[in-house]
Amino acid sequence: MSDILRTFVYNQHPARVTFGRGSIARVGEEADKLGLKRVIVLSTPPQAAAAEQVSKQLADRRTHTFSGAVMHTPVEVTEAALTLVREHRADGLVAFGGGSTIGLSRALALRTDLPQIAIPTTYAGSEMTPILGEAAAGRKVTLRSPKVLPEVVIYDVDLTMSLPPSLSATSGINAIAHAVEALYAEDRNPVVDHLALDAIAAMSGALPRISADSLDQGARTEALYGAWLCGMCLGSVGMALHHKLCHALGGAFDLPHAETHTVILPHALAYNASAVPDVIARLKTVLAADNPSHALFELAGRVGAPRSLEALGMPIEGIEKATNLVLSSPYANPRQPERDSIRRLLHRAYSGLPPVSD
Template sequence: MQSLSNRFVYNANPSRVVFGTGTIESLPSEVERLDLKRVLVLSTPQQVELAEALSSRLGDKAAGIFSGATMHTPVAVTEEAMKVAAETGADGILAAGGGSTTGLGKALALRTGLPQIIIPTTYSGSEMTPILGETADGVKKTVTTPKVLPNVVIYDVDLTMSLPASLSGTSGINAIAHAVEALYARDKNPIIDLMASESIAALAGALPAISLDPGNTDARRKALYGAWLAGVCLGAVGMSLHHKLCHTLGGTYDLPHAETHTIVLPHALAYNASAIPDVIDRLRGVLGSENPALALYDLAGAVGARRALKDIGMPEDGISEACSIALSNPYWNPRPLEGEPLERLLQRAWAGSPPVME
């Protein structure tokens, strides 16, 4: 057993989770339990078929479908969905899909107070957090409030089976990023340490297996379990440099969310390594590597993910701007943020070079 701190605080967010295979069958009973009569179903344009299937499952309790969810939760899209919710008389929200749809559901819940059910189909983990990130005028801002917590999360392994292996890899490493930063959060605690370690181990083991065999049900189950735990970690403690950089890059340059996290994570961990020797020791055991930052970089390679920001749309001349934005309103971080080392970090991430612990 790990040694316990003399004193710590653990904030547990209220949630109801239904986890397993075929759990989507419980949707009508969960709607009934919440006493909902008119449920608005949310999705991205790419997952409208899933939205239609869920709407059919709801029967006369389906208020309609809004399939305009998109990454980084633009306020303009939320406003469109608000109009649909009002026009259809919705008294509840069902968000099905990845982080984009979850974000839209949270944004609607924040503004309307409507109860929400979330059915994740990726490994983002955001469904378990009281955090909402919204984008307006090219700037992504986050708010933390229990108002955006879902009433129910239904994890159905079956709904992740069709997630392409490439997307599974980046979505899963995005979840790992939540758990890694939870290990060195300012408000870390032994309970979250256990969840984070379990999450990282589950995902790091499952993702390469999914890459080799996307139909591996056991690997899919482990990945979804790991993502759930990562989401709990993200929702319970504060995040640091990694998340600040990803929010800056995503909001400013409209980069894909999960891929940005996948690329930045090894470099952010390497930047902080000298300030968190205990966490590095723990990650060595969890990842089975003397260099955890390099292990995460290699994991991205093993799942076929792109490892360079330049390959996902980041302009090289934006590196200095991104540093300035990140430094202007920084999150707490175990190592003080310094301009030149931060620029070197982003330069390596832009080029796709291996992480370097300075």
């Protein structure tokens, strides 16, 4: 019997999930199940028109839209949305969009305990987690609370068909990062291991097909399925070095969320490789590669995703600051974070060099 089967804890989070093409048509029915009468529909500015269409599907209710969601869930944006929620005495939230919008909805739910319907249009996966990251004063802080979990998640493949291949790539690799890190999380368990491996296989297989043909419905379906599983992984176990690095970089330098995860993932995996040989062995099989960290680096290149922090706008002098942030409050990790090694990791990630096992 393997050690992981001897003793473990598995947390299953409640959520109603509806998956399939055209499932957004059920948003009114789902709102009825929750008894919602006064709904705030949330989106980012570019998706304001689409959010208005969602409002029309809730026409028998009093609806208002807030289209100011932005990356990293800044507290000041949450406070602006909260004013609207209180002004209209909203009894529910509908989040239409990617991680930025769903993050705003979750931040509002934390403060109000209002029920949420999440309608993801990317592969972020955060809708399946009790984790909220908020930016304030140049730092991104994360917390866990069951209050931020949406009551309903609607996965409509049709809503992802227009997601540009470039955004599909970074969103998808961001999702893969959740599953990869779940395999060596401090509180890993066999249930999440199976979910993670299935998720990585689905997403890594779908992304090159989407890059070649963004209208490939089969690939889009597999990617959205993989994103769902990746989110479940992130929501069920803790985070480690990869997420700590990304949170430090995103909060300190306002780097784009999914792109930062895409750049960091191969390097974080390579850093931990010597400490988790069993995970590396399983990833070799799933990714059909002798070196999983290199395979993920090459996947990013194959689908046209950025592979350097420099390309994301990070200043090279920020490496020392990021190193200090990681070491000041590290997450549990299978290999102890070491200053020189973390600095070297960040230098390679900054320059877009392939990952190495330090």
